[in-house]
Amino acid sequence: MALVKSRAIVLRTYRLGETSKVVVCYTEDHGKVRLVAKGARKGGGRLGAALEPLMVSGVVFYKRPGRELSLVSQAEIEREFPALRRDVVRMAYGSVVLELVNKLVSGEEPDAALFGLVVGALEEMDGVPPAELDPALWRFELAIATALGYTPEFTRCVVCGGEPGDEPRFAPRLGGLVCRNCLATRPEIHTAGSRAAALLTCLARGEGPAPGEIAGSALSDEVAETLREFLEEHTGRQLKLKSIDFLAQVRRVEHSGTEPDRDDER
């Protein structure tokens, strides 16, 4: 049994008995771990506060190889994302990031680049203008796919291997662009339209639509669904994310105009 220290992103928590909780973390040095925080629920003080979702904390825990749960000895907040905790829309986006990591990443392989990617995504969700939240989430989905070894193909056609040419489409199950020639001979290939494909190509380069250009549009829904389908197909995981349902509800309220305009708190 070794006492180890790492930066950790708290992905989710659940209660354990009356006063304790299990904290699922993605750590920089030990991959995904499940920690038991004794007494963290009942007046948990600093330990409890540092082990809430949407926090980056420095944690010290007893690592026992082969054991499901490790006991936390200390935890301190290293990085908070105030807007993520205060603004329900941003919180919904941050929760999708955390749930995707929880579903797609398993095991205790450390991956500092992936850790940095997740922290970077939370920073974006905390700080970007509201119209940039969707593109930021989509860029994160493309980036986590690449980090996990499922790089989508945007430089050539996944069927013939040639240039994608003009107005290619994107086939989520084949993992990349399909040229028009191939689609003409294989119309059964399920694809997203050429506008969605063009947008995904931009996003994969770290670019995106002009702010607000597609917010709440059918194209926006198509891109979101295509990415989810791509991730499900290639990771072999069902991504029925509770956080996606929550985000959809929040978006409906935002776009229906039933709520007064929210002051953009800064």
Ligand SMILES: [Zn+2]
């Ligand atoms: Zn082709």
